[in-house]
Amino acid sequence: MSAATAFGAFRRDALGLFAEVARAPDGVAVTGLWGRELVFITHPDHVAHVTRDNHRNYTKDAPVYRAARPFLGSGLTVSPGGEDWLRRRRLVQPAFSRESLANAARIAEECVGDLAGRWATEAGAIVDAASEMTALSMRLACRTLFGAEMTAATVAVAADLRVVCDFVVQYLARPFPPLFVPTRANRRFHAAMRRVRATIAGLVAQRNTDLIARLVADRESGSSTPDQVADELLGMFFAGHETLGHTLAWCWHLLAGHPEAAETLRGELDTVLAGRPPTTADLPALEFTRWIIEETMRLYPAVWITMRRAVAADTIGGYPIASGSWLAWSPYVGNRHPDVWERPDDFWPQRHDGEHGRGAAHRRHSLAPFGLGPRSCPGSSLAMIQAGLTVATVAQRCRVAPGSDASARPDPSITLRPSGALPVRLAVR
Numbered sequence: 001m002s003a004a005t006a007f008g009a010f011r012r013d014a015l016g017l018f019a020e021v022a023r024a025p026d027g028v029a030v031t032g033l034w035g036r037e038l039v040f041i042t043h044p045d046h047v048a049h050v051t052r053d054n055h056r057n058y059t060k061d062a063p064v065y066r067a068a069r070p071f072l073g074s075g076l077t078v079s080p081g082g083e084d085w086l087r088r089r090r091l092v093q094p095a096f097s098r099e100s101l102a103n104a105a106r107i108a109e110e111c112v113g114d115l116a117g118r119w120a121t122e123a124g125a126i127v128d129a130a131s132e133m134t135a136l137s138m139r140l141a142c143r144t145l146f147g148a149e150m151t152a153a154t155v156a157v158a159a160d161l162r163v164v165c166d167f168v169v170q171y172l173a174r175p176f177p178p179l180f181v182p183t184r185a186n187r188r189f190h191a192a193m194r195r196v197r198a199t200i201a202g203l204v205a206q207r208n209t210d211l212i213a214r215l216v217a218d219r220e221s222g223s224s225t226p227d228q229v230a231d232e233l234l235g236m237f238f239a240g241h242e243t244l245g246h247t248l249a250w251c252w253h254l255l256a257g258h259p260e261a262a263e264t265l266r267g268e269l270d271t272v273l274a275g276r277p278p279t280t281a282d283l284p285a286l287e288f289t290r291w292i293i294e295e296t297m298r299l300y301p302a303v304w305i306t307m308r309r310a311v312a313a314d315t316i317g318g319y320p321i322a323s324g325s326w327l328a329w330s331p332y333v334g335n336r337h338p339d340v341w342e343r344p345d346d347f348w349p350q351r352h353d354g355e356h357g358r359g360a361a362h363r364r365h366s367l368a369p370f371g372l373g374p375r376s377c378p379g380s381s382l383a384m385i386q387a388g389l390t391v392a393t394v395a396q397r398c399r400v401a402p403g404s405d406a407s408a409r410p411d412p413s414i415t416l417r418p419s420g421a422l423p424v425r426l427a428v429r
Helices: 003-022 044-053 063-072 082-096 098-120 129-146 152-173 184-206 210-220 226-257 259-273 280-285 287-299 349-353 360-366 380-397
Strands: 028-033 036-041 126-128 306-310 314-316 319-321 326-329 398-402 410-412 416-418 423-428
Touching: 003 028, 003 036, 003 410, 036 044, 036 319, 044 306, 044 314, 044 326, 063 152, 063 184, 063 226, 063 306, 082 098, 082 210, 082 226, 098 129, 098 280, 098 380, 098 398, 126 129, 129 152, 129 184, 129 210, 129 226, 129 380, 152 184, 152 226, 184 210, 184 226, 210 226, 226 259, 226 287, 226 380, 226 398, 226 416, 226 423, 259 280, 259 287, 259 380, 259 398, 280 287, 280 380, 287 349, 287 380, 380 398
Parallel strands: 036 326
Antiparallel strands: 028 036, 126 423, 306 326, 314 319, 398 423, 410 416
């Protein structure tokens, strides 16, 4: 595949490009990028080799993360690896301790309870699940990371983040003119970033959480700079808010269109909870609830593209990988691989019961919404708690039905978001 063909296809339909690669006999396609080999892979076994089995040979020093660094700086999310990444990982890990998760769960129970109570009073109304879940995830991120309620400034950050995300994806596909050139797009990006960072700095100054206190102490000891503290919190804020919000939006869209799955969900909630509000302690027993979330993340993974750089030569699926090559894959396409998933394009939560589907040898790594290996997301447990409490709490009190006949399309920005509104009609149980 020529570089011009690959980049033209990426700009027009990035998801379609990876789907085309998946149809190749070996699921591999090769092109050139800025003097290096760029290898597209699609099979879950190949991805597991890169991210888990031989992870030391592959770093995040790759274009998709370089494009994000003007936005996310040098934080854990985009750090290439090595000792700096390991130190940062250890610094933020206590934010996901058992005690921290218990506190985050209490915050989620309160915030989600407020949302469910409001939806229960709006029977017959049509709401946009995308904007509703974005607002919820923003509130959860503010409360959990910064110990602060949303303000007008943090609400405005959502719009600025959308500007930034759109710009970064366009810059990845066409990285010129350089960011220092005062084009209209560059000026808009820089203005949005100044507002985002000013809001983060204001929240950091309040030092309302243990995480902020640890990061500031690290800064004051000379181990990190003020910009690095801001980078870390911005990356965690973005990851926690953007990915959770889109996942929950897709979840309500899917449940609205699949009433039989919604009915099974309500039956489980009635049986396990017997009318009382769900808590974190109930989540292990809410099996079908978890399957719904997993199936949503399979069909619409928030992280739709991932890249790595090969440190040394390697072989993947019989294909030689040269030192310095870049590799790219899309979980959106890999999660629908027919070698692994029966009825790959269908919303079928029961497939996650361990008894359905094909490709059992691949299943342990074929669905990895939080990544595999050491670079997997440290906030995976927190995300599943927040998502589980949201689905259980809202579905216990409300029903959702399609609010429009229009079909929904995914938009591959930095995360896989809906291309427009996801209207659902509310009803009280």
